[in-house]
Amino acid sequence: MDIFDAMNKTMDEYKRITGLRSYLILDTTEVKSASERNYFCKCLKVSSQAFQKCEECTQEYYKLAREANEECIYSCHAGLIKWAVPVNHNDFHCVIMSEGILSKKQVEDSETWVSYLSKEYDLSKELIKNNFEVVTTMSEEQMQATIQLLKDLITYNLAIYEANKAE
Secondary structure (H helix, E strand, O other), X not given: OOHHHHHHHHHHHHHHHHOOOXXXXXXXXXXXXXXXXXXXXXXXXXXXXXXXXXHHHHHHHXXXXXXXXXXXXXXXXXXXXXXXXXXXXXXXXXXXXEOOEEOHHHHHOHHHHHHHHHHHHOOOHHHHHHHHHHOOEOOHHHHHHHHHHHHHHHHHHHHHHHHHHHO
């Protein structure tokens, strides 16, 4: 097992437990927010303007997480709450970006978001409205627990990687 296997295992376990996808970014030349496979982002990214905004947002928070060397929780250009968790292990550095979620307040205000996103990115209101029905919704407490779980899975899988390397 190499370090990439350890990170992929982390992201797979995280998805299995939380239902949230994530993807790994090694540096700013590797930003591929199109890696997000959730329904909300796939639908929004049919707009080239939305896709460009997503790439810019991802780069910005990748850099912030790396520079601060701690997770960054942010609201993306489309209103999803996301987090970026840096990984620093010896000479290996990356950031794991989460799939977005919605707060209960955002779901309550979904009509406002639907109108804004539809107009801003010239997308069907019905398409955007459907997005709000399928995106994971979490409380602040659930979100914090989910972020901690990701960090714990990173630590765990890096420890396994080191143990296997030592054998």
